Amino acid sequence: MADAPIKILIADDEPDIIEIISFHLMKAGFDIATARDGSEAIEKAKLFEPDCIILDVMMPKRTGFEVCEYLRSNSQFDKTLIVLLTALNDEASHIKGLELGGDDFVSKPISPKVLISRITALFRRIQSAAGDSKIVTTNGLTINPAQYRTSLNGVQYILAKKEFELLYLLAAQKGRVFLRNEILSQIWGNDVIVGDRTIDVHIRKIRAKLGINCITTVKGVGYKFDY
Amino acid sequence: MADAPIKILIADDEPDIIEIISFHLMKAGFDIATARDGSEAIEKAKLFEPDCIILDVMMPKRTGFEVCEYLRSNSQFDKTLIVLLTALNDEASHIKGLELGGDDFVSKPISPKVLISRITALFRRIQSAAGDSKIVTTNGLTINPAQYRTSLNGVQYILAKKEFELLYLLAAQKGRVFLRNEILSQIWGNDVIVGDRTIDVHIRKIRAKLGINCITTVKGVGYKFDY
DNA sequence: CTGATTATTATCAAATTGTTAACTAAACAA
DNA sequence: TTGTTTAGTTAACAATTTGATAATAATCAG
Structure with a gap:
């Protein structure tokens, strides 16, 4: 736990x-x-x-x-x-x-x-x-999917559902670049159609809330978690 | 169950x-x-x-x-x-x-x-x-499933059956987020159909009776006990 | 420098939850 | 049984949060 x-x-x-x-x-x-x-x-x-x-x-x-x-x-x-x-x-x-x-x-x-x-x-x-799934921890950043909780050096940050899911998706495979398409199909599903900017906005919100640059932009390709 | x-x-x-x-x-x-x-x-x-x-x-x-x-x-x-x-x-x-x-x-x-x-x-x-049938105690809040009794700092609070079961379900696995579906199947069973608002109302009653915010809403996801 | 891509911001729509009150069912005592 | 109380559910609406988009600015690669 x-x-x-x-x-x-x-x-x-x-x-x-x-x-x-x-x-x-x-x-x-x-x-x-x-x-x-x-x-x-x-x-x-x-x-x-x-x-x-x-x-x-x-x-x-x-x-x-x-x-x-x-x-x-x-x-x-x-x-x-x-x-x-x-x-x-x-x-x-x-x-x-x-x-x-x-x-x-x-x-x-x-x-x-x-x-x-x-x-x-x-x-x-x-x-x-106990219904737990894998907890991601790096450099003081903890992402706990069972509790929908994110903390950085002991301080809790509350992310909205989509923000959390996006962060967890990337963080669960640290370093791997996710294409925009992959992100869309993983978080939004294959039948939902949303614009490309939507991802950016969520990424931005995550960065803003956590105050760190844990997500790196790979221009022309996608995003990756790197922290 | x-x-x-x-x-x-x-x-x-x-x-x-x-x-x-x-x-x-x-x-x-x-x-x-x-x-x-x-x-x-x-x-x-x-x-x-x-x-x-x-x-x-x-x-x-x-x-x-x-x-x-x-x-x-x-x-x-x-x-x-x-x-x-x-x-x-x-x-x-x-x-x-x-x-x-x-x-x-x-x-x-x-x-x-x-x-x-x-x-x-x-x-x-x-x-x-999985949090089976044990007395839960945190911060002066005690939940005793064998007796269906709840007390906070020595004072007893009487919860109705469903209220109690809901509180206990969440409290037995403190911190873990329970999806609405999980709550429904655990408390009401898989074949009973009740509306979503029913959960909210019971949650509200628990919060009102105990006078503390021991249950946190995770919007779009579910509820968790956190106290 | 230029065109393409991403970041930022504000705004609006949609989804979700909170709250109250009313209604129904169940439990209980007289 | 009857009446009374309590518990559980639902509906309606308010309040809140979240998500998507559009418009604009900034950034990067070539």
Whole structure:
């Protein structure tokens, strides 16, 4: 729901595992925090407010199960995904983990790629369940189509429907030049006939409202988002 | 909004597997349909409209991957969960499956209990992402769907049924814009026909009763809760 | 410099929503 | 049942916002 990078907390008592996983998740663009035992995991969870927590089942102080149970009893973490890791490939703990409110369960040895694609799949599914589509973010400019909201460096700008749709169309494929015809058929549809100047006027309004030149004119061709 | 039994389609070419899985899933209260190959899976999916499809990767006619790809390219199945089954415990196909839009990936031999708990966990997570039946609290405003009660800074406000449902629908997914059509189908259902002004009037009543502007109009699009 | 393309501005028409009041249906108590 | 209250819907109109166009100015490419 937040238009920020996805935050993941990794809790495991084996430094090697933490290192490998966090390396790969960072490379995949996630924002990472780590913890070495169950108690630390809970503390960090409260401060860091991650979107997803990866918990080793076997940890000192509090096991992953205990942490999971704690998090699930606290409404602050209603929307936090919990992925449990275990060395055992044992059915009972697998089921137990899911019943305690875990969202996924991965057995060691862990393949970072598999872990990343599982987490990605979970987020994808949740976003689509919540009716979200893709949020565009560049240089402090955020365009959120589910909320019809545009903000620049934290300040909100209210765009009209057509303005917003036009901006989103261009921004969703940053750098690509859209011909006037493409824009017309995408935003207005193939059967509606409007003049060419109409596009210009909307582009102008977007530029004026945001106060930045995020849309570049490609003379004789069309427009592109470049920011 | 409908609390009908959850429908699951199982597609596998091994009759034994189908039998075992469908037996356990039925026992767990799901509504089951089956298919023996990829093509049949697609046909049945269209007719049966399952909430979840369990696909064996290795199937005649069309593989599970192909079926998955097909389903994901068809917006009718946007909200359908896809669980892939495979005999291979091979990382590449695991990742491939998730990238094709699968939601979970389970390796054979399959434990029915594990399968059920994974499916249950997925549904649980999706429901909560979609804003299911939880008390909403923001800035002193509390909306309790179990009791149909609303209070603002400790003071109770009595909303009528439709007013309450409308407020809750929006508030459960704060920030998200709901199209008028979405609102109509969620609150009134797909077969009831009411005029557009009806929504406005209820929105107005909510705003008047609470005395705050917790619902924002997004002109030409719909409404959103923002408070 | 010149012709073509785009930017700007103001204006008007159209679409959308807000508001009120009246009417109908449902729920409830006497 | 009857009368009364409450909720839900609709219609009519007002207010607002948005979108399209035209006319003019500015800009760019050759």
